[in-house]
Amino acid sequence: MTTRRRPRRPxxxxxxxxxxxxxxxxxxxxCCALAALLxxxxxxxxxxxxxxxxxxxxLGLLEEVTVAYEAGEPLPPFAGxxxxxxxxxxxxxATRGRRGTLVAAFEDRPTMWAAGPxxxxxxxxxxxxxxxxxxxxxxxxAIVGSSVLAIGATLLVGSVAVTxxxxxxxxxxxxxxxxxxxxxxxxxxxxRTRDPSRPEDEVATVSGALDTMASSLQRKLLSEQRFTADVxxxxxxxxxxxxxxxxxxxxxxxxxxxxxRVKAMRxxxxxxxxxxxxxxxxxxxxxxxxxxxPLAERVVRASGTDTEVRVVRDxxxxxxxxRLERVLGNLxxxxxxxxxxxxxxxxxxxxVTVRDHGPGYPPYLLEHGPQRFRTDSGSKGHxxxxxxxxxxxxxxxxxxxxxxxxxxxxxxxxxxxxxxAPVDTPQPxxxx
Numbered sequence: 346m347t348t349r350r351r352p353r354r355p356x357x358x359x360x361x362x363x364x365x366x367x368x369x370x371x372x373x374x375x376c377c378a379l380a381a382l383l384x385x386x387x388x389x390x391x392x393x394x395x396x397x398x399x400x401x402x403x404l405g406l407l408e409e410v411t412v413a414y415e416a417g418e419p420l421p422p423f424a425g426x427x428x429x430x431x432x433x434x435x436x437x438x439a440t441r442g443r444r445g446t447l448v449a450a451f452e453d454r455p456t457m458w459a460a461g462p463x464x465x466x467x468x469x470x471x472x473x474x475x476x477x478x479x480x481x482x483x484x485x486x487a488i489v490g491s492s493v494l495a496i497g498a499t500l501l502v503g504s505v506a507v508t509x510x511x512x513x514x515x516x517x518x519x520x521x522x523x524x525x526x527x528x529x530x531x532x533x534x535x536x537r538t539r540d541p542s543r544p545e546d547e548v549a550t551v552s553g554a555l556d557t558m559a560s561s562l563q564r565k566l567l568s569e570q571r572f573t574a575d576v577x578x579x580x581x582x583x584x585x586x587x588x589x590x591x592x593x594x595x596x597x598x599x600x601x602x603x604x605x606r607v608k609a610m611r612x613x614x615x616x617x618x619x620x621x622x623x624x625x626x627x628x629x630x631x632x633x634x635x636x637x638x639p640l641a642e643r644v645v646r647a648s649g650t651d652t653e654v655r656v657v658r659d660x661x662x663x664x665x666x667x668r669l670e671r672v673l674g675n676l677x678x679x680x681x682x683x684x685x686x687x688x689x690x691x692x693x694x695x696x697v698t699v700r701d702h703g704p705g706y707p708p709y710l711l712e713h714g715p716q717r718f719r720t721d722s723g724s725k726g727h728x729x730x731x732x733x734x735x736x737x738x739x740x741x742x743x744x745x746x747x748x749x750x751x752x753x754x755x756x757x758x759x760x761x762x763x764x765x766a767p768v769d770t771p772q773p774x775x776x777x
Contacts, residue, residue, distance in 0.1 A: 363511070364507065364510075364511050364514070365504065365507050365508055365511050368503060368504070368507040369500060369503070369504055369507070372499060372500050372503040372504075373496065373500055376492075376495065376496040376499050376500065377492075377496060380488075380492035380495060380496060381492075383488075383492075384485075384488040384489070384492060387484070387488060388481070388484065388485060388488065391480075391481060391484055392481050395477045395480060395481060396448070396457075396477075398477075399448075399457040399472060399474055399477055400446045400457065400459070402457075402472055403446055403457045403458070403459035403470060403471075403472045404444070404446065404459050406423070406424070406459065406470045406472065407424075407444070407459040407460070407461055407468070407469075407470050410424040410468065410470050411461060411463070411468060414426075414463055414468055423470055423471050423472070424468070424469065424470040424471075425468075425469065426463055426466050426467065426468050426469075427466050427467050427469075428469055428471075430449075430451045430452070430456075430471075431458060431460065431467060431469050432447050432449045432458060434447065435447045435449075435458055435460045435467070435469070436460065436467045436469075438460065439460040439461055439462050439463075439466075439467035439468070439469070440462065440465060440466065440467055441462075442462045443461075443462070444459070444460065444461040444462075445459070445460060446458060446459045446460075448474055451471060454473065454474075454475050455474040455475055455477075455478040456471045456472065456473060456474050457471065457472040457473075457474045457477075458470075458471050459471075459472075510548055513535065513548045513549075513552070514548060514551075516533060516552075517533050517548070517551060517552050517555055520532065520533045520555065520559075521555060524555075524559050524562070529559065529562065529563040529566060529567075530563070531559065532556045532559060532560075533552040533553075533555055533556055534556065535548070535549045535552040535553065535556075537549035537552075538552060538553035538556070570621055573617055573620065573621045574617075574618065574621035574622075576617065577614050577615075577617040577618040577621060578618070580610070580614045581614060584607065584610055584611050584614060587607050587610075588604075588607050588608075588611065591603045591604045591607050592604075613729070617729075620729065620732060620733060620736065630665045630668065630740055630741055631665050631666075631667070632663055632664060632665055632741075633663070633664075633665075633666065634661050634662070634663050634764045635661065635662060635664060635666050635669075636659060636660075636661055637659060637660050637661070637662050637692055637695065637697065637761065638654075638656040638659035638660075638692050640666065640669065640670065640673075641654055641656070641673060641690050641692050641697060642654050642656075643670070644670050644673040644674050644677065644690075645677060645690055647670075647674065648674055648677050648678060648681075650677060650678075650681050650688065651686065651687075651688070652677055652680075652681070652688045652689070652690055653687060653688070653689045653690070654689075654690045654691075654692070655689060655690070655691045655692070656692045657691065657692065657693040657694075658692070658693050658694050659692065660692075660694045660695045660763050660764075661763070661764040662695050662761040662762060662763055662764055663762055663763075663764040664741045664742075664743070664761055664762070665740070665741045668737045668740060668741050669737075669741060669743075669761070671733065671734070671737050672734045672737045672738050672741075672743070672745070672759060673690070673697065673699070673759070675730040675731065675733055675734040676699040676731075676734055676757045676759070677690065677699060678730060679730050679731055679734075680699055680700070680701035680703075680755065680757075681701070682730075683701075683703060683755075684701025684702065684703030684704070684754065684755055685701060685702050685703040685754075686701070686702065687701075687702060688700070688701045688702075689701075694763065695760060695761045695762065695763040696758060696759070696760050696761075697758075697759045697761070698756060698757070698758050698759075699756070699757045699759075700750065700754055700755070700756045700757075701754050701755050702753060702754040703753075703754055703755060704753075704755075705749035705750070705753065705754060705755045706747050706748070706749055706755045710731070710747055711747060711748065711749065714735060714747070715731035715732045715734070715735055715747070716732065731747075734757075738759060741761075742761075742762055743759055743760060743761045743762070744759070744760040745757065745758070745759050745760075746758045746760075
């Protein structure tokens, strides 16, 4: 049995979700509803008053004509017994012995008719209703025109007011994105929050809360960075003495264990110092142009690991060689430490891919990126290698993306800025 897929509903444009658009629609709908309500009330009131005035005038003339008819006097031109053009409904009403009025067309002109009984027939008078009808028609046009102007003016003023609010909200969102990207000095600095005498609206309250949170976060991060740097610096001196003392131990298994642990502690200390420098962003980048293929091969040889290098297409990149070697070295080391062979380094233009065939990166790393001192349970390491790789990649302006291959294994893709050789400008010939 085959099931038919429901057709997907077309997705509305993104601008329809903005607060400005929603406010404009709301203001327009409310203005239209208010204009329609007021216009209807005014139209009904004026029309009723105009009709009542014309009806009273027609009934007054009907009284005079009835007196003249009963006295046998000649009737005026606007009156008659069963005159032509008299509406049939009004004629029937008069023949039944009742009086009534009705607005109908007579010779293509609006006319107010009044009729009453006269010897079993209908005695009727007519009053020109053209002026009253044109008055009502002009009133309706004025109501529509003024409503359109009022809606336009209200929409313009409302859009300006809403735009001011949304502009402040956009600024707050931009500052929040800058803070999340690492710019801890970013602040909204809404003038309503700086001046205590000015009343704060909701946007100012949100902006002030964001600035307060950013300041608190900055203080905590700076305190942690200083602590990390101080601890690493303080560990250097005793580790240097411990390393020298370990070299004096007699050869044997205990001495090898001590030297191995001292070496690991020194590597950890250097990593902590490097991370603290990356966090402080105090190091300068030494940019130069390098061929990427030979540089990757040199990093693999220096790692001393069984890693295959595939150069699909070599490229010249403008980068800091020492930092790039640090990034690639950490990626290769991580692939051998946490993955399984074969480990392949692939160079395709300015893109370097380090791929292993192990269990792949854990979900938290794919979602949030590498985190220091966090690794999978049971794995060796401190989580600093990939953290340093990501920090050094950002320092040289490269993009480092972690993913898992479809057929298994972890894959780190490093995209570097490719060097574009300047085009020689042709010199004009002499004498030109």
